Amino acid sequence: MDAILLQIFNGLDKGSAYALIALGLTLIFGTLGVVNFAHGALFMIGAFCSVTLQRLLTLSHETLDPTKLDFLGNPSKIKTPYIVEWFGADAGNTIIDWSVPLAILFAIPIMLAIGYVMERGLIKHFYKRPHADQILVTFGLAIVLQELVKHYYGANPIQTPAPDALSGVMQILPGVVYPAWRVVYFCFSLAIIGGVFAFLQFTTFGMVVRAGMADRETVGLLGIDIDRRFTLMFGIAASVAGLAGVMYGPINAPNYHMGMDFLVLSFVVVVVGGMGSLPGAVLAGFLLGILESFASMREIITLIPGINQIIIYLVAIVILLVRPRGLMGRKGVME
Amino acid sequence: FTNEPTGNTVTLGFNVPQSGPYADEGADELRAYELAVEHLNGGGDGGMLNTFSSKVLDGTGILGKKVEYVTGDTQTKSDAARASAQSMIQKDGAIMITGGSSSGVAVAVQGLCQEAGVIFMAGLTHSNDTTGKDKKANGFRHFFNAYMSAAALAPVLKNLYGDDRKAYHLTADYTWGWTQQESIAAATEAMGWETVNNVLTPLAQTDFSSYIAPVLDSGADVLVLNHYGGNMVNSLTNAVQFGLRNKQVNGKNFEIVVPLFSRLMARGAGENIKGIVGSTNWHWSLQDEGSKAFVKSFGTKYGFPPSQAAHTCYVQTLLYADAVTRAKSFNPCDVVAALEGFEFDGMGNGPTLYRAEDHQCFKDVLVVKGKENPTSEFDLLEVVEVTPAAQVTYPADHPMFAGGNLGTCNPGA
Amino acid sequence: MNVRPDFSKHANQAETAPAFLSVWDMHSYYGESYIVQGISFNVHEGEILALLGRNGAGKTTTLRSIARLDDPQVNKGEIWLDHQPLHLMRSHQAAVAGLGLVPEDRRIIPGLTVEENLQLAQIAPPIGWSIDRLYELFPRLGERRSQEGVTLSGGEQQMLAIARALARDIKVLLLDEPYEGLAPVIVDEIEKTLRHIKEQGMTTVIVEQNAVRALQLADRAVILDTGSIVFDGSAAEVLENESLRAEYLAI
Amino acid sequence: MFGLEKKDLNLLIIVALLTMLAPFILNPFPTDSALAQFNAGYPDLMQRFVIYGIFAIGFNILFGLTGYLSFGHAAFLGVGSYSAVWMFKLLSMNVLPALVLSVIIAGAFSWLIGFISLRRTGIYFSILTLAFAQMSFALAYSVLTPITNGETGLQITLDDPRILGMSATADGSIPVTNIFGLEMRAATDLVIGPWSFTFSVGYYLCALVMLVAFYLSIRIFRSPFGMMLRAIKSNQTRMNYTGLNPKPYTLAAFVISGMYAGLAGGLLACMDPLAGAERMQWTASGEVVLMTILGGAGTLIGPVLGAGMIKYFENIFSKINEATLHSWFDVLPDPMENGLVWVLEHFVGAGWHLTLGVIFMLVVTFLPGGLVEGGQRIGRLFNRTKAAKDDESAATKPAE
Amino acid sequence: MGILEVKDVSKRFGGLKALSDVNLSVAQNTCHAIIGPNGAGKSTLLNCLVGKLIPDTGSVMFDGQSVLGRSPHEINQMGISRVFQTPEIFGDLSVFENMMIPLFARRDGAYRMHAYESVASEKELVSRALQMLEDVNMADKRHMHAASMSRGDKRRLEMAMCLIQEPKLLLLDEPTAGMARADTNNTIDLLRQIKDSRDITIAIIEHDMHVVFSLADRITVLAQGTPLVEDVPERIKGHPKVKEAYLGETAHA
Numbered sequence A: 001m002d003a004i005l006l007q008i009f010n011g012l013d014k015g016s017a018y019a020l021i022a023l024g025l026t027l028i029f030g031t032l033g034v035v036n037f038a039h040g041a042l043f044m045i046g047a048f049c050s051v052t053l054q055r056l057l058t059l060s061h062e063t064l065d066p067t068k069l070d071f072l073g074n075p076s077k078i079k080t081p082y083i084v085e086w087f088g089a090d091a092g093n094t095i096i097d098w099s100v101p102l103a104i105l106f107a108i109p110i111m112l113a114i115g116y117v118m119e120r121g122l123i124k125h126f127y128k129r130p131h132a133d134q135i136l137v138t139f140g141l142a143i144v145l146q147e148l149v150k151h152y153y154g155a156n157p158i159q160t161p162a163p164d165a166l167s168g169v170m171q172i173l174p175g176v177v178y179p180a181w182r183v184v185y186f187c188f189s190l191a192i193i194g195g196v197f198a199f200l201q202f203t204t205f206g207m208v209v210r211a212g213m214a215d216r217e218t219v220g221l222l223g224i225d226i227d228r229r230f231t232l233m234f235g236i237a238a239s240v241a242g243l244a245g246v247m248y249g250p251i252n253a254p255n256y257h258m259g260m261d262f263l264v265l266s267f268v269v270v271v272v273g274g275m276g277s278l279p280g281a282v283l284a285g286f287l288l289g290i291l292e293s294f295a296s297m298r299e300i301i302t303l304i305p306g307i308n309q310i311i312i313y314l315v316a317i318v319i320l321l322v323r324p325r326g327l328m329g330r331k332g333v334m335e
Numbered sequence B: 001f002t003n004e005p006t007g008n009t010v011t012l013g014f015n016v017p018q019s020g021p022y023a024d025e026g027a028d029e030l031r032a033y034e035l036a037v038e039h040l041n042g043g044g045d046g047g048m049l050n051t052f053s054s055k056v057l058d059g060t061g062i063l064g065k066k067v068e069y070v071t072g073d074t075q076t077k078s079d080a081a082r083a084s085a086q087s088m089i090q091k092d093g094a095i096m097i098t099g100g101s102s103s104g105v106a107v108a109v110q111g112l113c114q115e116a117g118v119i120f121m122a123g124l125t126h127s128n129d130t131t132g133k134d135k136k137a138n139g140f141r142h143f144f145n146a147y148m149s150a151a152a153l154a155p156v157l158k159n160l161y162g163d164d165r166k167a168y169h170l171t172a173d174y175t176w177g178w179t180q181q182e183s184i185a186a187a188t189e190a191m192g193w194e195t196v197n198n199v200l201t202p203l204a205q206t207d208f209s210s211y212i213a214p215v216l217d218s219g220a221d222v223l224v225l226n227h228y229g230g231n232m233v234n235s236l237t238n239a240v241q242f243g244l245r246n247k248q249v250n251g252k253n254f255e256i257v258v259p260l261f262s263r264l265m266a267r268g269a270g271e272n273i274k275g276i277v278g279s280t281n282w283h284w285s286l287q288d289e290g291s292k293a294f295v296k297s298f299g300t301k302y303g304f305p306p307s308q309a310a311h312t313c314y315v316q317t318l319l320y321a322d323a324v325t326r327a328k329s330f331n332p333c334d335v336v337a338a339l340e341g342f343e344f345d346g347m348g349n350g351p352t353l354y355r356a357e358d359h360q361c362f363k364d365v366l367v368v369k370g371k372e373n374p375t376s377e378f379d380l381l382e383v384v385e386v387t388p389a390a391q392v393t394y395p396a397d398h399p400m401f402a403g404g405n406l407g408t409c410n411p412g413a
Numbered sequence C: 001m002n003v004r005p006d007f008s009k010h011a012n013q014a015e016t017a018p019a020f021l022s023v024w025d026m027h028s029y030y031g032e033s034y035i036v037q038g039i040s041f042n043v044h045e046g047e048i049l050a051l052l053g054r055n056g057a058g059k060t061t062t063l064r065s066i067a068r069l070d071d072p073q074v075n076k077g078e079i080w081l082d083h084q085p086l087h088l089m090r091s092h093q094a095a096v097a098g099l100g101l102v103p104e105d106r107r108i109i110p111g112l113t114v115e116e117n118l119q120l121a122q123i124a125p126p127i128g129w130s131i132d133r134l135y136e137l138f139p140r141l142g143e144r145r146s147q148e149g150v151t152l153s154g155g156e157q158q159m160l161a162i163a164r165a166l167a168r169d170i171k172v173l174l175l176d177e178p179y180e181g182l183a184p185v186i187v188d189e190i191e192k193t194l195r196h197i198k199e200q201g202m203t204t205v206i207v208e209q210n211a212v213r214a215l216q217l218a219d220r221a222v223i224l225d226t227g228s229i230v231f232d233g234s235a236a237e238v239l240e241n242e243s244l245r246a247e248y249l250a251i
Numbered sequence D: 001m002f003g004l005e006k007k008d009l010n011l012l013i014i015v016a017l018l019t020m021l022a023p024f025i026l027n028p029f030p031t032d033s034a035l036a037q038f039n040a041g042y043p044d045l046m047q048r049f050v051i052y053g054i055f056a057i058g059f060n061i062l063f064g065l066t067g068y069l070s071f072g073h074a075a076f077l078g079v080g081s082y083s084a085v086w087m088f089k090l091l092s093m094n095v096l097p098a099l100v101l102s103v104i105i106a107g108a109f110s111w112l113i114g115f116i117s118l119r120r121t122g123i124y125f126s127i128l129t130l131a132f133a134q135m136s137f138a139l140a141y142s143v144l145t146p147i148t149n150g151e152t153g154l155q156i157t158l159d160d161p162r163i164l165g166m167s168a169t170a171d172g173s174i175p176v177t178n179i180f181g182l183e184m185r186a187a188t189d190l191v192i193g194p195w196s197f198t199f200s201v202g203y204y205l206c207a208l209v210m211l212v213a214f215y216l217s218i219r220i221f222r223s224p225f226g227m228m229l230r231a232i233k234s235n236q237t238r239m240n241y242t243g244l245n246p247k248p249y250t251l252a253a254f255v256i257s258g259m260y261a262g263l264a265g266g267l268l269a270c271m272d273p274l275a276g277a278e279r280m281q282w283t284a285s286g287e288v289v290l291m292t293i294l295g296g297a298g299t300l301i302g303p304v305l306g307a308g309m310i311k312y313f314e315n316i317f318s319k320i321n322e323a324t325l326h327s328w329f330d331v332l333p334d335p336m337e338n339g340l341v342w343v344l345e346h347f348v349g350a351g352w353h354l355t356l357g358v359i360f361m362l363v364v365t366f367l368p369g370g371l372v373e374g375g376q377r378i379g380r381l382f383n384r385t386k387a388a389k390d391d392e393s394a395a396t397k398p399a400e
Numbered sequence E: 001m002g003i004l005e006v007k008d009v010s011k012r013f014g015g016l017k018a019l020s021d022v023n024l025s026v027a028q029n030t031c032h033a034i035i036g037p038n039g040a041g042k043s044t045l046l047n048c049l050v051g052k053l054i055p056d057t058g059s060v061m062f063d064g065q066s067v068l069g070r071s072p073h074e075i076n077q078m079g080i081s082r083v084f085q086t087p088e089i090f091g092d093l094s095v096f097e098n099m100m101i102p103l104f105a106r107r108d109g110a111y112r113m114h115a116y117e118s119v120a121s122e123k124e125l126v127s128r129a130l131q132m133l134e135d136v137n138m139a140d141k142r143h144m145h146a147a148s149m150s151r152g153d154k155r156r157l158e159m160a161m162c163l164i165q166e167p168k169l170l171l172l173d174e175p176t177a178g179m180a181r182a183d184t185n186n187t188i189d190l191l192r193q194i195k196d197s198r199d200i201t202i203a204i205i206e207h208d209m210h211v212v213f214s215l216a217d218r219i220t221v222l223a224q225g226t227p228l229v230e231d232v233p234e235r236i237k238g239h240p241k242v243k244e245a246y247l248g249e250t251a252h253a
């Protein structure tokens, strides 16, 4: 019983990552109609925002310590972060310890700026172009972003640990413990999802963007500057992806190709949810997360060998065959 | 024979992963190759040439020909690796191909070299198959393998954790993972451990939570992670997140074992690696003359110590050059003959034998542990034990290595 | 920049009242195809102008050019609406400046209900008729307010398109074949509406194949043929001029 | 001739000449010169050019004509390779039966997947094909290892039965793929002064197959069937109300392109008898999509150009390393040399992906029709300067 | 017994009853017009005939066979062609190619594919297509990209595409809407001529009374989903109910 409960938690937790990435993707893909293969790269850049912040915070003042030798037999260097020098050891180390949550503040402006530049500089020219062209250009962009990150940060994963206070396990139900940060991630993604929904629900923004997607020209005729809204939408989507990345860091160490790892999966999630449907994307994210978790249970793998490898795709196929437009897709969107 | 060097230079092909998850490892391998070429051509401080037991190399290249090299990107895909090797052979006239950072690639390129008639000096490849089921006459492996890891680890694990343990394996679902799991399970069961479970995880898995969670109440008290690279970093991180290291099961501390370690990956795993036991082919902190010489020349040139991948690649290059020089011929068949049964020392792992039957090197294996209090960013592993070669040697017809056929050496057209 | 060009030497000298909407030497292209080839005409405040011509004459292109849509590109020429230089604007700015276009294929926005289609028109200022008032004018739309706009019948869609234009406070209404697909009774009704809003001071340009109907409604007419103006004068004149009608309108 | 119109015939002849003379054309630089790095005229790469050309030509029949964007075509390539290698293992090293089997198996497999996936359109179709291909990949990589040899890839070994051939050659090595005794690996070198050109049997076999494939694709493009496919892309509703059922047409296009992919996969295995699971991964499917769009989807020659371009970068740019760069700019003063090398280093060797990414972005942004459009623009530039001389006012003409 | 028999057809959209118990019989070789206010259900009725919609109740017989349950392409192969209210053409193809597709569809049926012969080699079909383009005055536009035509031209093209199939029953949904007067007259002539020279039945929806009264042999007036009256044109013109519901005061032919 506990095992099943735990897998449900795992599923929710995995699902919240899927849902969050799919949410950003569907904002661009389902609402703006752009097949954005660079979305994974945005997620990755978010994660590297926290790597960068961590590096900035630990920028160090180097002194030579002649009593210790390094691997070549030279006096070794002692590093003291400037932060520690300025704020004292306690405060300084606490700031460093909390670098991931702090990175949220750091990442929002960066992601908005990246989204802005990306949309104005590139994507803008591709709204009317075929999806295939969008794929080519955003894939090219994804490669470029990825290679740049690789160039500066290397190919190995880089740990961005959660603050000490949140890195242990916590008791979520009697007898069931679960990693604290994963619980945080789950709550965080619910908050973001809720925020985005509220924004689109309680303002006319969502309707305008949807209308603009369906028929830019006519919306322009009604006096609405749709370009500006598209840009903003793109910025929001980029930020959602980025924040998903920032908070994901402590779960799995960021590396330069983590975006590509999620890309295909997030497309599957969006499509299974149904094009143009935000609730669909979120629902599909959680559903696939939970199913994936169950499929990785030993009992099930022994029953059907290899099921854990293909479960997501299998479910996607079944759902798309049973429900032509995914779980909650709207008619005519990218059919 | 293929690509017989006619001018006053000889070209070697360094085929390493430059893109993909193992790019950093590939970059380190490339550094080692460049260093080896420099040393062979008489540049630098000579590195291991000074400590190598065979003294025929004199810094004038190979057989008097200056060593040149070409590089390529394997992308850690067997197709791309073969394409890259093909171009080195067909276009650049490479006489020997070396490198790689995964067993799949090593086996694929080894097969190609056999067909094309050039020598393949494997880089980092740990699967039993490379010199087992898939061995080839033209291919040679200096790196150790899963069986040797297991043989070296088992006694240490028994010392550290006792002989009454229940092990839970998570295994990457492809050939390397399987051979390692098989080897470790066999070795640990031989000393009394019980394998309660083995769960295969998809290669593309990034979040291992749903595999780790069941470990909590499986009754197991040891978790063996048969993962490498990014998989290893993630599964280990997840295992620590779930609090496995602070758990008590069956009245014992829960332990995690990562049979194949590398320092680069250890860095990726950060804090989580502390106190975790595993095995490795070589580590820069070794204090023998060969290792010291290599670390010194590598460290001086690049500013940081070499990885085990760099070490094995460097050594392979020297071994090849040495074999050619001793054979006085670049003909692959002569080189094979010179390498088969070759015994040497001074390369960092003690006295070593290149066994003729399967072209596997037999040498000391290091059992290491994640260091609790690292003094620098490179000082992540401490050597727990150096398991002597004899203890990890197995008969050439061991069942885990059965099924292959070395064939005959192919000198090509 | 904000000075009105002196049209007197180009435009119809007979007109004395100041033009409200002026198009001067406008050249429009679809990619490489040169469609509107330098036309100039004026529309006065409160007047209805009929823009006539055969299929493919360039009527739609002219209206789209005035509305500053991305396609066609206006490579040369000036367009002024009530002292505002439309030719320097993009379509949404032109709309804010007071231009309303009812496009030829109605362009009801898919995925939006009738009511949402109307709401959409009232997001950007200036806002015109209230939605309730529009429902009064077109009761059918009121009945179907929560139906998806594109599933309306052809005539209903046309009503929605006109209603949507009126939902904004516009100075000039450009109508591209507003009667198309409408039952004669509805045409009557729409014509009544147009007269009604004309009385309230609306300036209108109407493109219509049913030339007679349009001419009965209009004060003035402009006839286009392969992208050039071949006639510019009073509507009555066209109705009377047999040869003109036969040559360019086939009636 | 060949039932082609003049324009198409010219294209075919040009392509035939280019492929036949490729060993010369692709090796423009003397072997020992610094620029020899850019030579691509060695058998393996030339084979890849034409084989991926076939793959892309086939893909274009589906995507370029019908607009159905499949993200799973690599699965058929992989299946083709596996079938061919199994033929080598079981039957003989003759490539002919291997090719036949790979086309048949890939055709059957694509029929199955197409039949199911084509029940949906647009992005839903793409994701269905992607899901099937990823499943095939995952299974081939691990669960089906007995058939596919998993991660390592299926190789021929000394112990294979090869009932119509021999398990091992007299001297104990693995026999070589051949066509009725003519070995694929056989090659002759032609040395002219400092130049050296290699003519390999394998390449010419691939080139011939590619020409046939290309010829067939021209026929398909110009046929009523091809026109129907374009009509489907343009307006399925009209298609239905004109009395045509789009489904069998799209399925036929899907299967044809699957068979092309299988043929390409089979040829890959013939040239180099190894079939790896990565060939089926989504990135491989993505690659053929990129090739087709890069070259110009829906054009005849575009996909081949795109394939050539991507493979060129993958194989040539990735091999340029720092040392090579230094050797090129040796003559420059040191600071300049180092500066230049520092900049270029990002784009070659390990940075070849970066170059590829930048090229993708540039091409698609500035040449919406792909490389073919680039060619057309250059052509038009010539024509225009010529026309402008004839008639100054030709630039602006009324539409009709 | 007419060639087309519609019996008790009803169709609901949610709460809206778009068609209720429609009965209609179209005799062979006649032109039957369906008129009625906007939203009366005329297009819906046509949609039920061609398989785009499936009626909730009732039956539709064509040439003695039921069309219900058949897919649109099967119905077309039975001999019914349709012109839509918003032109449905192959926008990415040239005008000439637009004409060839219906020809192939007729000759080869729904499934036979010719992947090897070239289009140009089908001399006979090509000349028929060119002839039809002549007939509708579009010969000079045959190389044009269909999507970049003006809308009146698109309509004419769509009608030509239907005519070239020589259907037994031609369904026209506002074929002359937005067409210039001259072309409207041409179209009327063309339809008349075809009706006289061939074995064809036409059902037409049109708001242009000039067209209706020039062509129709019988007229059905549909209002709110039910037939109001059905009669010959002369009597419809003066019918008070029709005047009120549909024609209005200014109605003129």
Ligand SMILES: Nc1ncnc2c1ncn2[C@@H]1O[C@H](COP(=O)(O)OP(=O)(O)OP(=O)(O)O)[C@@H](O)[C@H]1O
Pocket (backbone or CB within 6 Å): C030, C033, C035, C053, C054, C055, C056, C057, C058, C059, C060, C061, C062, D399, D400, E147, E148, E149, E150, E151, E152, E153, E178, E180
């Ligand atoms: N998107 C386009 N691309 C290229 N040419 C176009 C495009 N749209 C229209 N044209 C051409 O421009 C010319 C004028 O078209 P326009 O639509 O303005 O005519 P119109 O007078 O409105 O005709 P209609 O009465 O049929 O609507 C036509 O020859 C048409 O072929």
Ligand SMILES: Nc1ncnc2c1ncn2[C@@H]1O[C@H](COP(=O)(O)OP(=O)(O)OP(=O)(O)O)[C@@H](O)[C@H]1O
Pocket (backbone or CB within 6 Å): C144, C147, C151, C152, C153, C154, C155, C156, C181, C183, E013, E014, E016, E018, E036, E037, E038, E039, E040, E041, E042, E043, E044, E045, E085
């Ligand atoms: N898919 C649908 N969903 C809901 N309502 C629909 C749908 N299709 C049509 N309707 C409604 O059914 C009624 C009949 O529509 P139909 O298109 O048949 O009218 P029509 O007689 O062709 O009118 P018009 O002359 O204006 O084209 C309309 O009120 C329309 O809003």
Ligand SMILES: [Mg+2]
Pocket (backbone or CB within 6 Å): C059, C060, C061, C104, C176, E150, E151
């Ligand atoms: Mg028009």
Ligand SMILES: [Mg+2]
Pocket (backbone or CB within 6 Å): C153, C154, E042, E043, E044, E085, E173
């Ligand atoms: Mg209608």
